Amino acid sequence: MTSAFKPHPEMLRIQDLHSFYGESHILHGIDLKVARGECVTLLGRNGSGRSTTLKSILGLVGRRSGSIMVNGKEVIDEPTHRMARYGIGYVPEERAIFASLSAEENLMLPPQVATGGMSLDEIYGMFPNLLERRNSPGTKLSGGEQQMLAMARVLRTGAKLLLLDEITEGLAPVIVKKLGEVITELKKRDFTIVMVEQNFRFAAPLADRHYVLEHGEIIATIPAAELPQKMDWLHQTLGV
Amino acid sequence: MKNNDSVFTRIMPFLFGLLFLIGLVAPFAVYPTFLMKILCFGLFACAFNLLLGFAGLLSFGHAAFLGTAGYVCGMLVRDVGVTPEIGLIGGTVAAGLLGWLFGVLAIRRTGIYFAMITLALAQMVYFVVLQVRATGGEDGFQGVPRGNLFGLIDLSNNISMYYLVFAVFCIGFFIIYRTVHSPFGQILKAIRENEPRAISLGYDVNKFKLMAFIISASLAGLAGATKTLVFQLASLTDVHWHTSGEVVLMTLLGGLGTILGPLVGAATVVSLQTELADTVGSWVTVIMGGIFVICVMLFRRGIVGEIQALIQRAGIR
Amino acid sequence: QISDGMVKIGVLTDLSGTYSDLAGSGAVLATQMAIDDFIAEAKPDFKIEMVSADHQNKADIASTKAREWFEREGVDTATELVTTSVALAVMKVAKEKNRIALMSGPASTPITNEQCNDVSVHYTYDTYSLANGTAKAVTKQGGKTWYFLTADYAFGQSLEKDSSAVVTANGGKVLGSVRHPFPASDFSSFLLQAQASGAQIIGLANAGADTTNAIKQAAEFGITPKQSLAGLLMFITDVHSLGLRSTQTMYLTTGFYWDLNDATRAWSKRYFDKQKRMPSMVQAGQYSSVLHYLRAVKAAGTDEAGKVMAQMKKTPINDFFAKNGQIRDDGRMIHDMYLVQVKKPEESKYPWDYYHVRQTIPAAEAFQPLSESRCPLVKK
Amino acid sequence: MSEFILETNGLTKEFKGFAAVSDVDLKVKRGHIHALIGPNGAGKTTVFNLLTKFLPPTAGKIRFDGKDITHEAPAVTARRGMVRSFQISATFPHLTVMENVRIGLQRKLGTEFHFWRSEKSLNVLNDQAMALLESVDLTQFADTVTAEMPYGRKRALEIATTLALDPKMMLLDEPTQGMGNEDISRVVELIRKVSANRSILMVEHNLSVVANLCDRITVLTRGSVLAEGTYDEVSKNPSVLEAYVGSDDMNDAHH
Amino acid sequence: MEIFGVPSALLGSQLLVGLINGSFYAILSLGLAIIFGLLNIINFAHGAQYMMGAFVAWIALTKFGVNYWVALLLAPITVGALGVLLERTMLRKLYKLDHLYGLLLTFGLALIFEGVFRDQYGISGQSYPVPELLEGGVNLGFMYLPIYRGWIVIAALAVCFGTWFMIEKTKLGAYLRAGTENPQMVQALGINVPLLITFTYGYGVALAAFAGVLAAPVYQVNPLMGSNLIIVVFAVVVIGGMGSIMGAILTGLGLGLIEGLTRVFYPEGSAVVVFIIMVIVLLVRPAGLFGKA
Numbered sequence A: 001m002t003s004a005f006k007p008h009p010e011m012l013r014i015q016d017l018h019s020f021y022g023e024s025h026i027l028h029g030i031d032l033k034v035a036r037g038e039c040v041t042l043l044g045r046n047g048s049g050r051s052t053t054l055k056s057i058l059g060l061v062g063r064r065s066g067s068i069m070v071n072g073k074e075v076i077d078e079p080t081h082r083m084a085r086y087g088i089g090y091v092p093e094e095r096a097i098f099a100s101l102s103a104e105e106n107l108m109l110p111p112q113v114a115t116g117g118m119s120l121d122e123i124y125g126m127f128p129n130l131l132e133r134r135n136s137p138g139t140k141l142s143g144g145e146q147q148m149l150a151m152a153r154v155l156r157t158g159a160k161l162l163l164l165d166e167i168t169e170g171l172a173p174v175i176v177k178k179l180g181e182v183i184t185e186l187k188k189r190d191f192t193i194v195m196v197e198q199n200f201r202f203a204a205p206l207a208d209r210h211y212v213l214e215h216g217e218i219i220a221t222i223p224a225a226e227l228p229q230k231m232d233w234l235h236q237t238l239g240v
Numbered sequence B: 001m002k003n004n005d006s007v008f009t010r011i012m013p014f015l016f017g018l019l020f021l022i023g024l025v026a027p028f029a030v031y032p033t034f035l036m037k038i039l040c041f042g043l044f045a046c047a048f049n050l051l052l053g054f055a056g057l058l059s060f061g062h063a064a065f066l067g068t069a070g071y072v073c074g075m076l077v078r079d080v081g082v083t084p085e086i087g088l089i090g091g092t093v094a095a096g097l098l099g100w101l102f103g104v105l106a107i108r109r110t111g112i113y114f115a116m117i118t119l120a121l122a123q124m125v126y127f128v129v130l131q132v133r134a135t136g137g138e139d140g141f142q143g144v145p146r147g148n149l150f151g152l153i154d155l156s157n158n159i160s161m162y163y164l165v166f167a168v169f170c171i172g173f174f175i176i177y178r179t180v181h182s183p184f185g186q187i188l189k190a191i192r193e194n195e196p197r198a199i200s201l202g203y204d205v206n207k208f209k210l211m212a213f214i215i216s217a218s219l220a221g222l223a224g225a226t227k228t229l230v231f232q233l234a235s236l237t238d239v240h241w242h243t244s245g246e247v248v249l250m251t252l253l254g255g256l257g258t259i260l261g262p263l264v265g266a267a268t269v270v271s272l273q274t275e276l277a278d279t280v281g282s283w284v285t286v287i288m289g290g291i292f293v294i295c296v297m298l299f300r301r302g303i304v305g306e307i308q309a310l311i312q313r314a315g316i317r
Numbered sequence C: 001q002i003s004d005g006m007v008k009i010g011v012l013t014d015l016s017g018t019y020s021d022l023a024g025s026g027a028v029l030a031t032q033m034a035i036d037d038f039i040a041e042a043k044p045d046f047k048i049e050m051v052s053a054d055h056q057n058k059a060d061i062a063s064t065k066a067r068e069w070f071e072r073e074g075v076d077t078a079t080e081l082v083t084t085s086v087a088l089a090v091m092k093v094a095k096e097k098n099r100i101a102l103m104s105g106p107a108s109t110p111i112t113n114e115q116c117n118d119v120s121v122h123y124t125y126d127t128y129s130l131a132n133g134t135a136k137a138v139t140k141q142g143g144k145t146w147y148f149l150t151a152d153y154a155f156g157q158s159l160e161k162d163s164s165a166v167v168t169a170n171g172g173k174v175l176g177s178v179r180h181p182f183p184a185s186d187f188s189s190f191l192l193q194a195q196a197s198g199a200q201i202i203g204l205a206n207a208g209a210d211t212t213n214a215i216k217q218a219a220e221f222g223i224t225p226k227q228s229l230a231g232l233l234m235f236i237t238d239v240h241s242l243g244l245r246s247t248q249t250m251y252l253t254t255g256f257y258w259d260l261n262d263a264t265r266a267w268s269k270r271y272f273d274k275q276k277r278m279p280s281m282v283q284a285g286q287y288s289s290v291l292h293y294l295r296a297v298k299a300a301g302t303d304e305a306g307k308v309m310a311q312m313k314k315t316p317i318n319d320f321f322a323k324n325g326q327i328r329d330d331g332r333m334i335h336d337m338y339l340v341q342v343k344k345p346e347e348s349k350y351p352w353d354y355y356h357v358r359q360t361i362p363a364a365e366a367f368q369p370l371s372e373s374r375c376p377l378v379k380k
Numbered sequence D: 001m002s003e004f005i006l007e008t009n010g011l012t013k014e015f016k017g018f019a020a021v022s023d024v025d026l027k028v029k030r031g032h033i034h035a036l037i038g039p040n041g042a043g044k045t046t047v048f049n050l051l052t053k054f055l056p057p058t059a060g061k062i063r064f065d066g067k068d069i070t071h072e073a074p075a076v077t078a079r080r081g082m083v084r085s086f087q088i089s090a091t092f093p094h095l096t097v098m099e100n101v102r103i104g105l106q107r108k109l110g111t112e113f114h115f116w117r118s119e120k121s122l123n124v125l126n127d128q129a130m131a132l133l134e135s136v137d138l139t140q141f142a143d144t145v146t147a148e149m150p151y152g153r154k155r156a157l158e159i160a161t162t163l164a165l166d167p168k169m170m171l172l173d174e175p176t177q178g179m180g181n182e183d184i185s186r187v188v189e190l191i192r193k194v195s196a197n198r199s200i201l202m203v204e205h206n207l208s209v210v211a212n213l214c215d216r217i218t219v220l221t222r223g224s225v226l227a228e229g230t231y232d233e234v235s236k237n238p239s240v241l242e243a244y245v246g247s248d249d250m251n252d253a254h255h
Numbered sequence E: 001m002e003i004f005g006v007p008s009a010l011l012g013s014q015l016l017v018g019l020i021n022g023s024f025y026a027i028l029s030l031g032l033a034i035i036f037g038l039l040n041i042i043n044f045a046h047g048a049q050y051m052m053g054a055f056v057a058w059i060a061l062t063k064f065g066v067n068y069w070v071a072l073l074l075a076p077i078t079v080g081a082l083g084v085l086l087e088r089t090m091l092r093k094l095y096k097l098d099h100l101y102g103l104l105l106t107f108g109l110a111l112i113f114e115g116v117f118r119d120q121y122g123i124s125g126q127s128y129p130v131p132e133l134l135e136g137g138v139n140l141g142f143m144y145l146p147i148y149r150g151w152i153v154i155a156a157l158a159v160c161f162g163t164w165f166m167i168e169k170t171k172l173g174a175y176l177r178a179g180t181e182n183p184q185m186v187q188a189l190g191i192n193v194p195l196l197i198t199f200t201y202g203y204g205v206a207l208a209a210f211a212g213v214l215a216a217p218v219y220q221v222n223p224l225m226g227s228n229l230i231i232v233v234f235a236v237v238v239i240g241g242m243g244s245i246m247g248a249i250l251t252g253l254g255l256g257l258i259e260g261l262t263r264v265f266y267p268e269g270s271a272v273v274v275f276i277i278m279v280i281v282l283l284v285r286p287a288g289l290f291g292k293a
């Protein structure tokens, strides 16, 4: 039995997920499981379907089939806007900062879905750039500032299952480092994280498990412990 | 994709040839005045499509060019007494100049703003035409003689008039076809696809848009001037914004961005208007509105566009 | 002899636009009634057919349609033709094809002046007769100072010019005028200017929705009844739609009123039974003109335009619409017009009881004198 | 002829009182690959926008190839031979790869306004276009509609189109962003190849790329120049390490 | 006293009348701006919906004896509900496409609405009486102001500023603005965007209908009453710049005033003055007075 008081240990379970954009069939049966407090990454080449997997969870693709369970509940038929209520926070690849809102309005936009989100002060402490630019229109921020904002936006809502798509993209090393610390901290706080990353150096130490995708299928699952022996293979398949 | 493109390019010359032959014999089978009307509106729609379909600019004020050229041509022929070909040229030039003026003002904005600005500018033209005495206001500019082409060929004969209109249409159509498939047309396409990139490659995009606008306006004017000769009148309808809406309907119905679509659309709309006039009375506008809605909701590619898509699908199989 | 053994009458009217109430389907009905009545009365040996079309107030649609009718469908006369631009365009085609244009709906005077021709009849009314009738009668009755509210285009301007001349000629004075854009919906600014002029009469040199809106707003701003309005181009359909409350005591001129006498009442009742509205002067005139035409065809024994026109011009018109009506050389049909005043709501006893008939304007005075005509056909 | 192809003097840009770029003196040597790095929001993209005239500077001067271009229109500067790429991929998605490159080549023909000419007149450019595609390894895609190509290839195409203008100088804004390592090395090779006979200024966060490619590096922070020098010089500069890398080893910042 | 040969009393009254007209422009351009801003659709049917508002009021009164005050609520609700239906069944399918299609669809709808009403109720229009409570007028010294006209200004301003407050100053407004830019993302953040958009369109349409009811007692209720007005309102929106809600309101009021003045000094030009201003504004500020470049 799951209830709000005794959350399911299995935060996310995906079975036989197929996704389509219009006519094109992108995901061909994805299966994965993420337990509460775990951090997993999706690896793969450009176009292998990693972003699509995240979008499918939220229902942002044309059509999908299969099963998606969040915290023990089947959600495949739920409309997108309901997903946030299950405690899912999403940082999209293209950042999706709103031009007509100021940085702070962007930050404040998502409704709080659960307790335990970060406070504004904590967030500004983490990303001082944002504090400085908080009244700037969203899209007038620099590329990296937008990236920070997109991340900060979900941290405030109290979402406990984070879907992060290439969050280090375009960030200066100093910030990337800080993000690494943030993720470690989040894991400590029992957040569940699914990451898509190109920056393997960033992801490797954080993840409990790596899923390798190719052509919309999972071709390998590598637990963190096995990573060292699989490095060569990864090099070959991904050019990492 | 590419393969089918070349299927079309291979079919095209035959299709054009066939249509040309049909055009030559048509007046013996179909009522010439009706055909002339279709050709005039067809040219008008093709000119409009050059702008919307190939440059991505929606002008909601194209009636201004049609009408202005019509009135100018009418005045030249009736009141100045020049021969019809001079009237046609005069009307076209006037529309081109007006197009230049509109263009300079409107291309500073894009998309929906562009549409609204052209609409508003055209509305100004409407008021001028309405108020100026020389145009006859509400009564319309009546009694334009068809005269003698080059001072020689008597155009009051419907058949000779038809061949003049047909020739004008072919010339106009050729100019449009050529423009689309020209070095200039390539850049236009590029601008429509990605404007900042075109700028960064060193193209002054506003100049290209302006040029496209002027060409389109001039040809719309040519259509309007011809129309005045055919019907021997110009009236407020020609400059009214409903006409601007109608040309959008024709283009959309026929197939936006297809080379033959606007002609097909014009033929359909003109026939409908003529037919409906007798049968449904006050429901004409409702039906026109309905066609708009159906086109937008179900046949966004338009008649020709849908046919092309069909051929393409068949080609893939 | 009759071509194809058939007389074909085309009703080219506005079925969907601005004039569809005062002409439109009512005019089609009136035509059908005229044909039926003619067949009953004259038992002709030729067939009569009617076709109708909506010209949508577009001259080019009208001219294409007329051309097609004349060239391909053997239509002998194009009738009704409300909207002057349509009328002028069709007249030209009729002339070219030697057919007849019978115009009941259009208003402008160029039809029988600069643009006149010998195959056209302007039947029911024109701006001159309406504006003059009203301006003259009102001035004579003591409305000496005028201010015009004019639609700013050729039609409004000529309406103003004609009426001003009449006002001055009858001892009145024009204090000024204001031009409003066409079409307009808000007249308050213009009405305030008219009010500030202090004129007794505000002449409305406009038509249709402009007139009705101006009248309505004049009442709202308390301009009427202190100052009076004179509608220079108004129809019973306008009064009907505005209601008596805003139009009461207005003067206007009309060529026909359904409640004039027993004959008009009888015909109008028949019309009403089918259309559920009382006829406008255009619809009544349409009936009269078609009947007159058919009678002329029968009398001439041909449907050739020239002969029929000659017959029509030579025969006086006598029916419920016109007493001793006569078609002049310029194509103008002249008949008595009526100056009416709109009743106060409390004076109206039954539906459509709208007018007091104040004066009958004799045919000779009602229309522009032939001597002033600018029609080239008029020999001076 | 000066040894610097591009020079700025006191270049400054303020947005409503916020100085995104302040008093930047940037000098790019002919034939160099010059990198502009710095923490997020340092003003790198803004500098690019100023150089390519997409933004007017608040103060300062820009000289390109010996001429003052501070107040030129963007298209004019582009025609002078300074061409940029965008942070997001910029192609003409519904044209074929070949047509994309031809758009770049077409300007040289001077027939871009000739609406009366046949587009066949552009076929003279095909050989050149093919050669360019070959240089970026895209020949097999020549007839593909661009939208259907993988992301990395689009970047390559974008570079090919830029090369078509035969620019004296190219400005690349994060050319490897969003690429897998395989594509990254391809693009690095490409940039190295095209850098022959021209100068390149690039913004890049991937320091292994910078280390690999660049002759000289300028580090921006808060709109001003913090340091300038070769990779080795810069990577030893403690203030750079602190502001940008956040550790004391630049190599930590390699992906 | 005279100003440029115009008595100042007349000038004052003209300004007031201009303000009244401006109120209509303001409500209508506000509705258009909201719909455009949030749905990215030029609602060409706006004029027809304004007309329908007036007609609903008229039908309610003549057929069911429903009074003005009820109609003031009923008509916006009815027409707004129709708007909701349109959005759900048609407009919704167009958001991903070029703006063009929304414009064309609503253009077609406008033709249909106008045609149907014309067929049902004829062209000459119907009269709607001024509600009893607001009958008569007050003499302001320089002019006789019908009370009803005063009411128009008050009602319009109240609605406009209420709307402005709702959109600019509340969270709902932030959702709306964000939702127009990237509906998918806003949904992913947990907000029911489709519902929000439907509501927005319904509200914009209801504004038009509200203006229609306000207009019914002063203008003839006529099937084409909106079709010419709407073009002017488009120009107003372009002048204001689509970026801002307040811009739409202020421009509407301002242009009403300017038009009022033109009617005194150069009445012939009053039909085009708005368009002339538009051209000038575009030359100087292509984004419009309040628009963001």
Ligand SMILES: Nc1ncnc2c1ncn2[C@@H]1O[C@H](COP(=O)(O)OP(=O)(O)OP(=O)(O)O)[C@@H](O)[C@H]1O
Binding pocket: A021, A024, A026, A044, A045, A046, A047, A048, A049, A050, A051, A052, A053, A093, D151, D178
């Ligand atoms: N909106 C879309 N419509 C159609 N196809 C799409 C769409 N978005 C992505 N695709 C296709 O789906 C496939 C998977 O894309 P996805 O974005 O999931 O890849 P990815 O692994 O995240 O790679 P990237 O590094 O490019 O982000 C690609 O082939 C891509 O072309």
Ligand SMILES: Nc1ncnc2c1ncn2[C@@H]1O[C@H](COP(=O)(O)OP(=O)(O)OP(=O)(O)O)[C@@H](O)[C@H]1O
Binding pocket: A133, A136, A140, A141, A142, A143, A144, A145, A170, D015, D018, D019, D020, D038, D039, D040, D041, D042, D043, D044, D045, D046, D047
């Ligand atoms: N148009 C603008 N209006 C206001 N502020 C702006 C504008 N453009 C940029 N900025 C601000 O100027 C600063 C510099 O921005 P810029 O985009 O140049 O940074 P960057 O160095 O490219 O950063 P990144 O590496 O994150 O892309 C940022 O703080 C940004 O918020």
Ligand SMILES: [Mg+2]
Binding pocket: A050, A051, A052, A093, A165, A196
């Ligand atoms: Mg991705």
Ligand SMILES: [Mg+2]
Binding pocket: A142, A143, A144, D044, D045, D046, D087
């Ligand atoms: Mg940047």
